[in-house]
Amino acid sequence: MKRDSTHRNATGGGISAALKSVALENADGSLISARGLVKTFGQLRAVDGIDFSVGKGEAFGLLGPNGAGKSTAMRMVASVSKRTGGELSILGMDPSLRGPDIRAHLGVVPQEDNLDLEISVRENLVVYGRYFGLPFSYLRPKAEELIDFAQLREKAREKVDNLSGGMKRRLTIARALVNEPDILLLDEPTTGLDPQARHVLWDRLFRLKEAGVTLVITTHYMDEAEQLCDRLVVMDRGHIMAEGTPASLIREHSSREVVELRFGSGRNEGTAAAISAAGLLGEGDRVEVLPDRLLVYTQEGEATLARVVASGQRPITSLVRRSSLEDVFLRLTGRSLVE
Amino acid sequence: MRAEREDAGTAAEGGPAGERPQPIGGAAAELRAGGAARAARGAAEILGPRRSARSLLYGVWYVTEHQLVIMRSYFTTILMGSVLNPVMYLFAIGVGIGAFVNSNAGGRGPGGVPYIVFVGPALLASSALTVAFEESAFPVMAGFKWQKVFFAMNATPVTGGQIATGMLLAMGLRVAFTVAAFWAFLAAFGAAPAAWSFLAVPAALLGGLSFGALIVAFASGVEDDEGWFTIVQRLIIAPMFLFSGTFFPLESLPLGLQWIGWISPLWHATQLGRVATYGLHEAPALVAAHILYLGALQAAGLFVSFRNFDRRLSK
Structure with a gap:
């Protein structure tokens, strides 16, 4: 209180000074900071000592397969799930002590839509805004604005039960924006949607990102992570395996290009050995054997494919592509992201 | 400041x-x-x-307000139930069975009043407990399990305890509406002769809140619905309805069965209702005991609900 008024006098401003005096960031300037964060359920260590931090305006991703601990980490950041160990600071506050204070500044899109199916699209937005203590005079125009943002104008009066999966997802995202949050948390935002609905959603999220909203996204889709995230961590079995921008992760952990070769079941293993033995690979290239295909990691995909074919190997299908985060994950864990 | x-x-x-x-x-x-x-x-x-300041102050009300918005969407069925239910029971049991009972007892039923007067407050309290069950069990199950709306509420500054209290308050408003309508029918049937008979409304509401709090506690503890509510309906609600001095005075049961009435919130709410509607002679200490017992059940239900809500939401 004393500090507040001193501060106010010093800057000579009314509410702006009062607002600024509440430092809404961690000591290191980040919005979210986790150190050695742990969450256990009985014997299971769902999140096993992870470190990460998210800065203002950043789009941060947690990439990993199902069961990697992404959603558990997300629920701790959402300041509902209590951590078992480690440190977590969000907007300068400890979620174990000041959950409601932190949650007032968050927008949360959970993995499963938990909309109220019995009431309309518009009612869902207004009712949810009330929980933040917002008055109807604010919520009525806000709901209209969010209905436009979610492209649900024709469905505004419809019961949510009658909406398609993609529409429900957009409504859940719109609902998370009703309190104009400082951080938007999105847990698997496009899982279970058809390709078209995913692209509509990505477009909406990209607009938020452009507007400077801080985003935290969990996903097991590498294309989603590549499109939306400025920076990400790769998670597996409760641990962080690597961290960086999508481009730097690919540069560090994979080759420039990948040749995918299919020789038919049962022949992949032997062919891989033959390719390596015949010296068809360039410096630093390597072969990965999957149950259904071979992946040749190489700098020059077309040239490598040409050498393989020239050596007499006849793949049933072949494909040359650029390396992706999927390859990074495979390299780091020996497993693929979507199983 | x-x-x-x-x-x-x-x-x-x-x-x-x-x-x-x-x-x-x-x-x-x-x-x-x-x-x-x-x-x-x-x-x-x-x-x-x-x-978070406003949510911390008014969070309970926001939860209640949300439930009222939901109830508005099926208000017609609420209204139909609130009208048809009392008419049906009062005709069948009060008038129909009543004629038979009264004719066998020289125009007077148990307690020295016409049967409809005796059974009226019991039916009133029963309707309160029935609605309390419906408006507690299923919304709480939906909140945690089916639609998971409680997790959405809890993603805002609102806490588990506020959600539990808000649900109970919404249920209470719905029960109040139902018993007020029921009481109006009692009065119309001439089954609530005392001047202070409207006090049967808060009495039945108290019974509904107590039973509702217990059901919220139970429903929030059920992680998988394996037909538990059917068990509650068959093994708790049905015997409670039959053995709580609803259709005949509790004293006419053998002592070995009377305990069902003593622990049943329905009996306590019914006795309070009878004191209000026709001036049943009940010692002041006993009246106080009815109120305290119902209050204690409600407090216990809320306490367990708070713990269940916090545990499940903070996993």
Whole structure:
């Protein structure tokens, strides 16, 4: 209180000074900071000592397969799930002590839509805004604005039960924006949607990102992570395996290009050995054997494919592509992201 | 603090545009400014420096308000139930069975009053407990399991305890509506002769809140619905309805069965209702005991509910 008024006098401003005096960031300037964060359920260590931090305006991703601990980490950041160990600071506050204070500044899109199916699209937005203590005079125009943002104008009066999966997802995202949050948390935002609905959603999220909203996204889709995230961590079995921008992760952990070769079941293993033995690979290239295909990691995909074919190997299908985060994950864990 | 608030108000509303404070959620506000319709002030500006303050004060009410919005969507069925239910029971049991009972007892039923007067307050209390069950068991199950709306509520500053209390309050309003309608029918049937008979409404409401709190506690503890509610209906609600002095005085049961009435919230609520509607002679200490017992059940139900809600929401 004393500090507040001193501060106010010093800057000579009314509410702006009062607002600024509440430092809404961690000591290191980040919005979210986790150190050695742990969450256990009985014997299971769902999140096993992870470190990460998210800065203002950043789009941060947690990439990993199902069961990697992404959603558990997300629920701790959402300041509902209590951590078992480690440190977590969000907007300068400890979620174990000041959950409601932190949650007032968050927008949360959970993995499963938990909309109220019995009431309309518009009612869902207004009712949810009330929980933040917002008055109807604010919520009525806000709901209209969010209905436009979610492209649900024709469905505004419809019961949510009658909406398609993609529409429900957009409504859940719109609902998370009703309190104009400082951080938007999105847990698997496009899982279970058809390709078209995913692209509509990505477009909406990209607009938020452009507007400077801080985003935290969990996903097991590498294309989603590549499109939306400025920076990400790769998670597996409760641990962080690597961290960086999508481009730097690919540069560090994979080759420039990948040749995918299919020789038919049962022949992949032997062919891989033959390719390596015949010296068809360039410096630093390597072969990965999957149950259904071979992946040749190489700098020059077309040239490598040409050498393989020239050596007499006849793949049933072949494909040359650029390396992706999927390859990074495979390299780091020996497993693929979507199983 | 007060001065600062007022100061803040002037700065926000009357101050020149250049001095207007930037909302904390500035980025989101920019997005807002791009929309077709727009709120005059941003969320951060409205909520002030401590953004959770209003939710901490009024969170319970926001939960109740949400339930009322849901109830509005099926108000017609609520209204039909509230009208048809009392008419049906009062005709069948009060008038129909009543004629038979009264003719065998020289025009007087148990307790020296016409049977409909005796059974009326019991039917009133029963309707309170039935509605309390319906409006507690299923919404709580839906909140945790089916639609998972409680997790959405809890993603805002609202806490588990506020959600549990708000659900109970909404249930109470629904019960109050039902028993008020029922009481009006009692009066219309001439089954509530005492001047203070409307006090049967808060008595039945108290019974409904106690039973509802127990059901909220139970429903919030059920992680998988393996037909538990059917068991509750068959093994708890049905015997309670039959053995709580509803259709005949509890004293006419053998002592070995009377305990069902003593522990049943329905019996306590019914006895209070009888005191109100026809002046049943009950010792003041016993009246106090009825009220205290119902209050204690409600407190116990709420206590367990708080713990269950917090445990399940903070997993």
